[in-house]
Amino acid sequence: MRVDVISLFPEFLAQSAALGVVGRAQERGLLELHGWNPRDFAEGNYRRVDDRPFGGGPGMVMLIEPLRAALAAARAADPQPAPLIYLSPQGRPLTQAKVRELAALPRMILLCGRYEGVDERFLASEVDEEISLGDYVLSGGELGAAVIIDAVTRLQEGALNDAESAVQDSFEGDGLLDCPHYSQPSSHALGDVPDVLRSGNHAAIARWRRQQSLLRTALRRPDLLDEAGLGKADRKLLAEAREALAE
Numbered sequence: 001m002r003v004d005v006i007s008l009f010p011e012f013l014a015q016s017a018a019l020g021v022v023g024r025a026q027e028r029g030l031l032e033l034h035g036w037n038p039r040d041f042a043e044g045n046y047r048r049v050d051d052r053p054f055g056g057g058p059g060m061v062m063l064i065e066p067l068r069a070a071l072a073a074a075r076a077a078d079p080q081p082a083p084l085i086y087l088s089p090q091g092r093p094l095t096q097a098k099v100r101e102l103a104a105l106p107r108m109i110l111l112c113g114r115y116e117g118v119d120e121r122f123l124a125s126e127v128d129e130e131i132s133l134g135d136y137v138l139s140g141g142e143l144g145a146a147v148i149i150d151a152v153t154r155l156q157e158g159a160l161n162d163a164e165s166a167v168q169d170s171f172e173g174d175g176l177l178d179c180p181h182y183s184q185p186s187s188h189a190l191g192d193v194p195d196v197l198r199s200g201n202h203a204a205i206a207r208w209r210r211q212q213s214l215l216r217t218a219l220r221r222p223d224l225l226d227e228a229g230l231g232k233a234d235r236k237l238l239a240e241a242r243e244a245l246a247e
Protein backbone atom coordinates (compact mmCIF):
# COMPACT_ATOMS: atom_id res chain seq x y z
CA MET A 1 0.00 0.00 0.00
CA ARG A 2 1.13 3.51 -0.79
CA VAL A 3 0.36 6.31 1.67
CA ASP A 4 1.09 9.95 0.89
CA VAL A 5 0.91 12.37 3.81
CA ILE A 6 0.48 16.10 3.37
CA SER A 7 1.81 17.72 6.55
CA LEU A 8 3.78 20.71 7.79
CA PHE A 9 5.74 18.25 9.95
CA PRO A 10 6.68 15.34 7.65
CA GLU A 11 9.59 14.46 9.94
CA PHE A 12 7.05 13.54 12.64
CA LEU A 13 5.53 10.89 10.38
CA ALA A 14 8.90 9.64 9.15
CA GLN A 15 10.09 9.04 12.71
CA SER A 16 6.95 7.32 13.94
CA ALA A 17 6.86 5.15 10.80
CA ALA A 18 10.47 4.03 11.12
CA LEU A 19 9.78 1.82 14.15
CA GLY A 20 8.26 -1.58 14.79
CA VAL A 21 5.68 -3.16 12.52
CA VAL A 22 5.45 -0.09 10.27
CA GLY A 23 9.22 0.22 9.89
CA ARG A 24 9.47 -3.49 9.07
CA ALA A 25 6.58 -3.26 6.58
CA GLN A 26 8.43 -0.50 4.75
CA GLU A 27 11.59 -2.61 4.63
CA ARG A 28 9.51 -5.49 3.24
CA GLY A 29 7.96 -3.27 0.59
CA LEU A 30 4.46 -3.77 2.06
CA LEU A 31 4.09 -0.06 2.73
CA GLU A 32 5.38 2.94 0.80
CA LEU A 33 5.24 6.27 2.67
CA HIS A 34 5.74 9.67 1.07
CA GLY A 35 5.56 13.06 2.84
CA TRP A 36 4.61 16.31 1.16
CA ASN A 37 5.13 19.61 2.97
CA PRO A 38 2.87 22.45 1.82
CA ARG A 39 5.63 24.88 2.80
CA ASP A 40 7.74 23.51 -0.04
CA PHE A 41 4.98 24.61 -2.42
CA ALA A 42 4.27 28.04 -0.90
CA GLU A 43 5.01 31.05 -3.12
CA GLY A 44 6.61 34.36 -2.23
CA ASN A 45 9.53 35.13 0.03
CA TYR A 46 7.55 34.40 3.21
CA ARG A 47 6.31 31.11 1.77
CA ARG A 48 3.06 31.53 3.65
CA VAL A 49 1.04 28.40 4.40
CA ASP A 50 -1.45 30.02 6.75
CA ASP A 51 -3.12 33.35 7.35
CA ARG A 52 -5.66 35.04 9.56
CA PRO A 53 -9.32 33.95 9.35
CA PHE A 54 -11.82 36.22 7.60
CA GLY A 55 -14.40 37.26 10.15
CA GLY A 56 -11.77 37.45 12.88
CA GLY A 57 -11.37 35.03 15.76
CA PRO A 58 -8.38 33.22 17.21
CA GLY A 59 -5.79 31.20 15.34
CA MET A 60 -4.82 30.87 11.71
CA VAL A 61 -6.20 29.01 8.71
CA MET A 62 -4.19 26.87 6.24
CA LEU A 63 -4.23 28.48 2.80
CA ILE A 64 -5.63 26.83 -0.33
CA GLU A 65 -2.78 27.25 -2.81
CA PRO A 66 0.12 25.49 -1.00
CA LEU A 67 -2.25 22.57 -0.28
CA ARG A 68 -3.46 22.40 -3.89
CA ALA A 69 0.13 22.36 -5.15
CA ALA A 70 1.21 19.72 -2.60
CA LEU A 71 -1.78 17.55 -3.49
CA ALA A 72 -1.11 17.94 -7.22
CA ALA A 73 2.51 16.88 -6.68
CA ALA A 74 1.42 13.86 -4.64
CA ARG A 75 -1.09 12.77 -7.26
CA ALA A 76 1.44 13.28 -10.07
CA ALA A 77 3.99 11.09 -8.26
CA ASP A 78 1.98 7.88 -8.78
CA PRO A 79 -0.71 6.95 -11.31
CA GLN A 80 -2.81 5.03 -8.77
CA PRO A 81 -5.99 6.89 -7.79
CA ALA A 82 -6.31 7.62 -4.06
CA PRO A 83 -8.94 9.16 -1.78
CA LEU A 84 -7.92 12.31 0.08
CA ILE A 85 -8.64 11.78 3.77
CA TYR A 86 -8.58 14.83 6.07
CA LEU A 87 -7.76 14.22 9.73
CA SER A 88 -10.01 16.58 11.64
CA PRO A 89 -12.00 17.01 14.89
CA GLN A 90 -15.04 17.33 12.61
CA GLY A 91 -14.48 13.89 11.14
CA ARG A 92 -16.12 10.56 11.93
CA PRO A 93 -14.36 8.75 14.78
CA LEU A 94 -11.99 6.04 13.48
CA THR A 95 -13.14 2.44 13.96
CA GLN A 96 -11.56 -0.91 13.13
CA ALA A 97 -14.19 -1.33 10.42
CA LYS A 98 -12.96 1.88 8.76
CA VAL A 99 -9.35 0.69 9.20
CA ARG A 100 -10.22 -2.55 7.37
CA GLU A 101 -11.83 -0.55 4.56
CA LEU A 102 -8.77 1.70 4.19
CA ALA A 103 -6.34 -1.21 4.42
CA ALA A 104 -7.92 -2.75 1.31
CA LEU A 105 -7.07 0.31 -0.83
CA PRO A 106 -3.96 0.37 -3.04
CA ARG A 107 -3.30 3.97 -2.04
CA MET A 108 -4.55 6.85 0.10
CA ILE A 109 -3.51 10.44 0.72
CA LEU A 110 -3.76 11.77 4.29
CA LEU A 111 -4.11 15.51 4.91
CA CYS A 112 -2.99 16.74 8.34
CA GLY A 113 -4.36 20.08 9.47
CA ARG A 114 -2.65 22.46 11.87
CA TYR A 115 -3.76 25.74 13.45
CA GLU A 116 -7.56 26.15 13.36
CA GLY A 117 -7.86 24.06 10.23
CA VAL A 118 -8.01 24.32 6.46
CA ASP A 119 -9.83 26.80 4.17
CA GLU A 120 -13.28 25.27 3.65
CA ARG A 121 -13.09 25.76 -0.12
CA PHE A 122 -10.18 23.31 -0.36
CA LEU A 123 -11.99 20.77 1.82
CA ALA A 124 -15.23 21.06 -0.16
CA SER A 125 -13.39 20.68 -3.45
CA GLU A 126 -10.76 18.00 -2.72
CA VAL A 127 -11.48 15.99 0.46
CA ASP A 128 -13.25 12.65 0.11
CA GLU A 129 -13.57 11.83 3.80
CA GLU A 130 -12.87 13.36 7.23
CA ILE A 131 -11.71 11.16 10.10
CA SER A 132 -11.29 12.05 13.79
CA LEU A 133 -9.38 10.10 16.45
CA GLY A 134 -12.04 10.86 19.02
CA ASP A 135 -13.59 13.61 21.07
CA TYR A 136 -10.53 15.31 22.53
CA VAL A 137 -8.38 18.18 21.33
CA LEU A 138 -5.02 17.59 19.63
CA SER A 139 -2.64 20.11 18.09
CA GLY A 140 -2.89 18.76 14.58
CA GLY A 141 -3.68 15.81 12.36
CA GLU A 142 -0.26 14.14 12.37
CA LEU A 143 -1.04 11.84 15.31
CA GLY A 144 -4.20 10.79 13.48
CA ALA A 145 -2.19 10.02 10.35
CA ALA A 146 0.30 7.98 12.39
CA VAL A 147 -2.56 6.00 13.97
CA ILE A 148 -4.18 5.26 10.61
CA ILE A 149 -0.84 4.24 9.08
CA ASP A 150 -0.12 1.90 12.00
CA ALA A 151 -3.58 0.32 12.01
CA VAL A 152 -3.81 -0.22 8.22
CA THR A 153 -0.22 -1.52 8.02
CA ARG A 154 -1.00 -4.25 10.55
CA LEU A 155 -3.64 -5.52 8.12
CA GLN A 156 -1.27 -5.72 5.15
CA GLU A 157 -0.54 -9.35 4.20
CA GLY A 158 2.87 -10.31 5.58
CA ALA A 159 3.21 -7.37 7.97
CA LEU A 160 2.69 -9.42 11.13
CA ASN A 161 4.37 -12.62 12.26
CA ASP A 162 2.21 -15.42 13.72
CA ALA A 163 2.28 -14.19 17.33
CA GLU A 164 1.44 -10.64 16.28
CA SER A 165 -1.38 -11.88 14.04
CA ALA A 166 -2.85 -13.74 17.00
CA VAL A 167 -2.89 -10.50 18.99
CA GLN A 168 -4.53 -8.73 16.07
CA ASP A 169 -7.13 -11.47 15.61
CA SER A 170 -8.03 -11.58 19.29
CA PHE A 171 -9.09 -7.94 19.20
CA GLU A 172 -10.62 -8.12 15.75
CA GLY A 173 -12.14 -11.53 16.34
CA ASP A 174 -15.06 -11.03 18.64
CA GLY A 175 -15.04 -7.32 19.49
CA LEU A 176 -14.71 -8.01 23.22
CA LEU A 177 -12.08 -6.56 25.56
CA ASP A 178 -9.05 -8.74 26.22
CA CYS A 179 -8.71 -11.03 29.24
CA PRO A 180 -6.00 -10.43 31.90
CA HIS A 181 -2.47 -11.69 31.11
CA TYR A 182 0.13 -13.09 33.53
CA SER A 183 3.70 -14.30 33.34
CA GLN A 184 6.57 -15.18 35.69
CA PRO A 185 6.76 -15.34 38.67
CA SER A 186 3.64 -17.42 39.50
CA SER A 187 3.76 -16.23 43.11
CA HIS A 188 4.52 -12.59 43.97
CA ALA A 189 3.92 -10.05 46.72
CA LEU A 190 1.41 -8.45 44.30
CA GLY A 191 -0.56 -11.69 44.18
CA ASP A 192 -0.52 -15.14 42.59
CA VAL A 193 -1.35 -16.23 39.06
CA PRO A 194 -4.88 -17.74 38.86
CA ASP A 195 -4.56 -21.52 39.31
CA VAL A 196 -6.50 -22.35 36.14
CA LEU A 197 -3.73 -20.78 34.00
CA ARG A 198 -1.19 -23.17 35.48
CA SER A 199 -3.47 -26.23 35.36
CA GLY A 200 -2.52 -27.31 31.84
CA ASN A 201 -6.25 -27.87 31.25
CA HIS A 202 -6.54 -26.00 27.95
CA ALA A 203 -10.33 -26.21 27.77
CA ALA A 204 -10.64 -24.75 31.28
CA ILE A 205 -8.07 -22.05 30.40
CA ALA A 206 -9.96 -21.06 27.23
CA ARG A 207 -13.22 -21.00 29.20
CA TRP A 208 -11.72 -18.83 31.94
CA ARG A 209 -10.22 -16.39 29.40
CA ARG A 210 -13.52 -16.09 27.53
CA GLN A 211 -15.34 -15.53 30.79
CA GLN A 212 -12.88 -12.82 31.84
CA SER A 213 -13.24 -11.07 28.47
CA LEU A 214 -17.01 -11.13 28.78
CA LEU A 215 -16.98 -9.89 32.36
CA ARG A 216 -14.51 -7.09 31.62
CA THR A 217 -16.46 -5.99 28.59
CA ALA A 218 -19.71 -6.01 30.59
CA LEU A 219 -18.14 -3.95 33.37
CA ARG A 220 -16.03 -1.51 31.34
CA ARG A 221 -17.60 -1.29 27.88
CA PRO A 222 -21.24 -2.48 27.94
CA ASP A 223 -21.65 -0.66 24.61
CA LEU A 224 -19.31 -3.21 22.99
CA LEU A 225 -21.20 -6.05 24.59
CA ASP A 226 -24.46 -5.12 22.88
CA GLU A 227 -22.71 -5.12 19.49
CA ALA A 228 -21.01 -8.45 20.16
CA GLY A 229 -24.31 -10.31 19.88
CA LEU A 230 -23.64 -12.96 22.52
CA GLY A 231 -24.72 -16.55 22.04
CA LYS A 232 -26.31 -18.74 24.70
CA ALA A 233 -23.00 -20.17 25.96
CA ASP A 234 -21.47 -16.70 26.36
CA ARG A 235 -24.51 -15.36 28.18
CA LYS A 236 -24.30 -18.31 30.59
CA LEU A 237 -20.58 -17.73 31.18
CA LEU A 238 -21.21 -14.04 31.85
CA ALA A 239 -24.08 -14.70 34.24
CA GLU A 240 -21.90 -17.15 36.18
CA ALA A 241 -19.08 -14.57 36.38
CA ARG A 242 -21.44 -11.84 37.57
CA GLU A 243 -22.84 -14.12 40.29
CA ALA A 244 -19.32 -14.95 41.46
CA LEU A 245 -18.68 -11.19 41.72
CA ALA A 246 -21.88 -10.58 43.65
CA GLU A 247 -21.00 -13.19 46.30
Ligand SMILES: O=C(NCc1ccc(CNCc2ncc[nH]2)cc1)c1csc2nc[nH]c(=O)c12
Nearest residue numbers: 087088089132133134136137138139140141144
Ligand atom coordinates in the same frame (compact mmCIF):
# COMPACT_ATOMS: atom_id res chain seq x y z
O1 LIG B 1 -6.25 18.45 13.54
C1 LIG B 1 -6.74 18.06 14.58
N1 LIG B 1 -6.84 18.87 15.64
C2 LIG B 1 -6.40 20.25 15.57
C3 LIG B 1 -7.49 21.15 16.02
C4 LIG B 1 -7.95 21.04 17.32
C5 LIG B 1 -8.93 21.92 17.76
C6 LIG B 1 -9.41 22.89 16.92
C7 LIG B 1 -10.35 23.89 17.46
N2 LIG B 1 -11.62 23.85 16.78
C8 LIG B 1 -12.52 24.83 17.35
C9 LIG B 1 -13.78 24.17 17.71
N3 LIG B 1 -13.90 22.89 18.00
C10 LIG B 1 -15.19 22.67 18.30
C11 LIG B 1 -15.85 23.85 18.17
N4 LIG B 1 -14.94 24.77 17.82
C12 LIG B 1 -8.97 22.98 15.61
C13 LIG B 1 -8.00 22.09 15.15
C14 LIG B 1 -7.25 16.70 14.66
C15 LIG B 1 -7.11 15.87 13.58
S1 LIG B 1 -7.72 14.35 13.84
C16 LIG B 1 -8.24 14.72 15.42
N5 LIG B 1 -8.87 13.84 16.25
C17 LIG B 1 -9.20 14.28 17.47
N6 LIG B 1 -8.90 15.52 17.88
C18 LIG B 1 -8.26 16.45 17.08
O2 LIG B 1 -8.01 17.58 17.51
C19 LIG B 1 -7.90 16.02 15.75
